[in-house]
Amino acid sequence: MAQLDRAVEPQGGGDDPASSGTTGRRTGRARVGAWCRGWRPAGRRGWITAALAVLLAGLLALHSSLPNSVGNLGSLLETFLPWLGLAVPLLVAVAVLRRSAVALAAVLLPAIVWLNLFGGLLFDKSSGKGDFTVLTHNVAAANSDPAGTIRLLNNSGAQIVALEELAGQAVPTYAAGLAAAYPYHAVEGTVGLWSKYPLGDVSEVDIKIGWTRAFRATVTTPQGPLAVFVAHLPSVRVKFDAGFTAGQRDVSAQALGDAIEAEHLKKVLLLGDLNGTMNDRSLAPITSQMRSAQGAAGDGFGFSWPASFPMARIDQIMSKGGLKPTDSRTLPADGSDHLAIAASFTY
Template sequence: MTQVDTAETGRGDAGHQDTGSGTWRVGIRRAIRAGCRPEPWRRGPVLAALALLLGLFMLLHAWIPNRIGGLGSLVETFLPWFGLFVPLLLAGALSRRSASAVAALLLPVVVWLNLFGGLLGPGGPPGGSHPDSDLTVASHNVGADNPDPAGTARDLAASGADVLALLEVTPQALSVYETELAAAYPYRAVRGTVGLWSKLPLSDTGPVDIGMDSSRALRTTVATDQGPLAVYVAHLGSVRVFPRNGFWTGQRDAGARMLGEAVAAERNERMVLLGDLNGTLDDRAFDGIASRMRSVQDGAGDGFGFSWPAKFPVARIDQILVRGVEPDSSWVLPATGSDHLPVAAGISW
């Protein structure tokens, strides 16, 4: 009896194993058959079409004409935000159980990652300069209506930046900034409403023509231990949205072209551009600058680095670009009394 029971028990275990294996194979077959059924691929054609259009829209953004109310520049200013449509469409595709819509979403996902995926990497140390950086630079549109210029100056000095660019400095606030920054920054160069405060000596300071007046941009040379560094500080023209004319960028675009020409003519191999460009580098208006200089956000930034408006930043219009030096890290400083956030970067030779 014992031998018979043992044999029967063995056969029972084997049968149980065969049943489990068979169930697993049956599950696979059912999944394959479900995927091959036409119904999930026929559902949600509108969602699939919207997903494809979203991908093509981001992929071909440079083809959107500016002649129609500056639409191209407007789209490119907020281009990263179009990625928010992906989870919305995905939720719709899952609720409709539409395999075609899910598959179509691969296009906008790949396009968005190709455009902005590099900003999602670790970059440099968040919130501070890389320990091996040779120089730390910062830029801030301090705001003409800033109610506390003294507090803003103290906050910027506490950032530890070696070179500090200030923009939209009013004549009334200039003396405040000079007083508050004098101890930390013994060297300064001011032209109109833009200025550069430095811990290192400055020379060869002069205005830069950006099509407005000589009070909106300057160029100077910073004497560093590694050699001279050309530094440009620029505040390009504002953009406006009009009900009839749409997104108006004429003055800014003209200034961007002239600034690009100045950058191209710069003889110093090492240079930095600091300033409020009133636009993102995705905007085609800055192709002349972006093709000759590298944004510190490129591989060294801590996220998107949105800088405007300060209360709820949606775009990075305050830029730091370099040529002939390497960006180690890039970050956004805490808010001050301005409607912009300060931006900073660590660079190395």
């Protein structure tokens, strides 16, 4: 009986470490194999995800075809167009969870289109120090810390500073606080320009809103004269019953674009809050003839609004006439709901 017990005993195998490890590996490989076999190149699995991916690619590639006739939906989409890219990793995750090869392949379409549109913004394109630096900032009429904003401007290193949304009672505060660093300045309505270089030929630009929110001035830099336009285009709103209310801004954009096109000086800068992005077709009267410093020499998207969680670059520094941007950046938050932006140029 003792011999029989010893002969039968090994057949259990449950306490044999080698046997247990082999079984575990086999089980693991079986699970991986089953998961891999679960990927289906055909059939119904993942087709909804694939359709959503194709729709997303279409919105990105054909955004300019979405009509503005109903609630300015085209401009609304274009204002936040880069954020559509966030849907790509979500669709990838769904495709993996659904184990759908069709869906995963389809998600490549919006990924490629997004990279084609915005991939260049992901890299630092700055090329060193320029001849001068300019800055623009919507300081906000309800600025909670004007003294902090003045310190930010004085320490910015900019030679030319444009300010928008200057409340009447705040103008003396900014004028006094910036006088030492910027001996030349001009204020028209609610926009102003401060400069280390002499200013001349200051004149209002009528942007068709009934009061002054834009002007041009000649700035005489050591390298030569510049025409500098300072502008604050009308605000836009998203309303449930009216959509993207950008009509007045669009009229002003056309008027500003016409003024810039008629400028007699070759080298031109535009500094201001345009309440629109470079992707927004309604700013074409301006963007078609000027280039963005952020797009040419920035690092990242350079979103400037709202300061608490920037989602869009509606503040712009743009140039034409051979001015070359060498750097573009946003500044730290202050008491405004916008971030200040700065750019350097070679003449």
